Amino acid sequence: MxxxxxxxxxxxxxxxxxxxxxxxxxxxxxxxxxxxxxxxxxxxxxxxxxxxxxxxxxxxxxxxxxxxxEGSRPAPGEIAALRPAWGPVRAIWEGYAADPSIRYAGSSGGVATALAGHCLTGEGMAGVLHIGARADVPYLNETRLSRTPAELLANAGSRYAPASPCDRLDLVESADGPCVFVGKPCDVAAVRMARQVRPELDRKLGLTIAIFCAGTPTTRGTLEMLDRLGVADPARLESVHYRGAGWPGSARARLTDDPPERRRELSYAESWGDILQKHRQWRCYLCADHTGEFADVAVGDPWYRPTGDDPGQSLVLARTERGVRLVEAAIAAGTLVLTPVAADILPASQPNLLxxxxxxxxxxxxxxxxxxxxxxxxxxxxxxxxxxxxxxxxxxxxxxxxxxxxxxxxxxxxxxxxxxxxxxxxxxxxxxxxxxxxxxxxxxxxxxxxxxxxxxxx
Known part of the structure; x- marks a missing residue:
């Protein structure tokens, strides 16, 4: 081979x-x-x-x-029944961001954004490394270090397009204090390996958050989605959103010269189901970790619930002791509204990923x-x-x-x-x-x- x-x-x-x-x-x-x-x-x-x-x-x-x-057996404190198929899990909650604007903007319940914000305001962390839309080309992504909850909110919601959040881990290394990293499961896995060879990176990582992922579509997929949205010239694009504004939310695009009443939208089933998922990169077809097994905290959709009128729910997994501590601190601070749920909610929520x-x-x-x-x-x-x-x-x-x-x-x-x-x-x-x-x-x-x-x- x-x-x-x-x-x-x-x-x-x-x-x-x-x-x-x-x-x-x-x-x-x-x-x-x-x-x-x-x-x-x-x-x-x-x-x-x-x-x-x-x-x-x-x-x-x-x-x-x-x-x-490192091993295959569950460590003390982990939920043994979940270890073989879902990796280390110490606690499971379901809920949403207490701030309704974060919950509305997020792809599910806004928990990743709210938890990262709590780390800034409640834990004294210096920044959050994540991705967002490029200002000059909104359908492409760039890596950012946000230092305020407002910056996080401006970039809330999934970006079903290629992104390389690990390329600017140097910003974490040079930050004034510990930082949060938010990325896909493979991104967080890369961070876990990199921190083993970069002691300063390891020292500056205060929390890693992974987003459940079914694969990354290529830019070709975004362009096809934009074409379906009636965007003939992507150079005139002002913004594009893949989800959010409700759960699961719709794909939305706006041109610089669109009148205020103009709405360009596709349902989640139309955007992801009919277009984007068909453009996933090949490595995603060989992925055994869709739920962020190497993160401190992993967040995804509780798909066992009916969607539509619900403003958004998140399924939250704490995979490390650090993850448990920070999620519980965010709950105590009133940043997150979460309820503990049984272990079988995870496979019920993500049967396709299993x-x-x-x-x-x-x-x-x-x-x-x-x-x-x-x-x-x-x-x-x-x-x-x-x-x-x-x-x-x-x-x-x-x-x-x-x-x-x-x-x-x-x-x-x-x-x-x-x-x-x-x-x-x-x-x-x-x-x-x-x-x-x-x-x-x-x-x-x-x-x-x-x-x-x-x-x-x-």
Whole structure:
């Protein structure tokens, strides 16, 4: 089986998650760019081979190729029944942010935003590293260090688009005090590995929050969604929201010249179900951690509840003692309104994620038999879930379907990592193309975040 030698091999082999930890660990060698049909990807600043020590060392912290727990047995204080399929869980709550504006803006109950805000105002932390929409290109993301609850609220809600929050972990290292990190499960897993080799980062991380994730759509997916919303020219886009303003909320877009009464909306089923989920990057199909097993706190949707008129609910998992302490402190401070729930609420809330984890075993087994590169997953049980929770049809899809994907997704060919340039900078013809063409190749015309090796930040 093929083994990567650097993070560039991971990206070429289509196993990159886009987290950006390599750009943080090797900023002189690696820059993160957006690739239209793949996601955020690391490109070399200097020619590969000229000075590749950083890109090689970063491989040790890459969640695209390695992920695992130290042990398989539940530690004291963990809920033993959940450990095999859901990772370490010490406490489960359901509820929402006490501030109605945060609850309304959030994708579910606004708990991630409210908890991060409590860490700023109630725990004296210095900042929150997270992602938000780029001011100049609202359908792309950038990494930000927010220092006030108002800044957090301005960026509340899911961003179903490529993001690399780990690329600016240097902002946490250089902060005046401990900080919160908010990201997808793979991002938090990368942070966990990076803090083991960067003592100052470890010292400055006050809390990690993971958002349940079913996969990251590429920028191609966002552009298709915008087209469905009637946005013919994304250069005129003022804002785009993927969820929020209710639960689960709708996808919304606004152009700079839209009249106040103009509404461009798609339901969650239309935006995620019909469009975005079909554009997920390949590594997401091989993900065994959709619920943030390496975080202090993980937050997701309690889908067992009916949606519609409900203003929003969050399912909250405390996975570490630190997570338990800070969630309980936020409850005591009146920032969060949470009620403890039974352990079986987790699988009832996310049955699709449980089956997705089982399907990964079938995919990995098939890919290894075909001699293709796969991630190394340790103490993340999957085979039993594949056997017990998948139907016969689902088992066949995970194996025979993967054989078909090898050809359809060209998994034996290296990914073409041409940087995407927004139409305002690349010209009006780019969006009409169905494939990333020569007009998107890296050059000095790429966006500012791509030419500096560091994304724009506040």
């Amino acid at each position: 093929v083994r990567p030698r650097t993070v560039h091999d991971v990206a070429a082999g289509k196993l990159c998650t886009g987290c950006g930890v390599c750009a943080y660990l090797a900023p002189d060698e690696v820059r993160m760019v957006d690739v239209l049909d793949h996601g955020r990807r690391p490109l070399p600043i200097t020619p590969v081979g000229a000075n590749g020590r950083g890109a090689t060392a970063a491989l040790d912290c890459c969640p695209g190729v390695r992920l695992g727990h 089956r997705a984890r089982g399907a990964v075993w079938g995919r990995l087994t098939t890919l290894r038999a075909a001699g293709l590169m796969t991630p190394r997953l340790r103490n993340l049980p999957m085979a039993g879930i594949w056997w017990r929770h998948l139907s016969t049809v689902e088992k066949l899809r995970s194996t025979l379907g993967t054989l078909r994907r090898i050809g359809r997704k060209r998994l034996r060919e290296p990914a073409a990592l041409d940087p995407y340039r927004p139409p305002a900078q690349a010209g009006p013809t780019q969006l009409g193309s169905t494939q990333a063409g020569p007009a998107q190749a890296g050059s000095s015309a790429a966006d500012p975040a791509q030419t500096t090796g560091r994304p724009l930040s506040k």
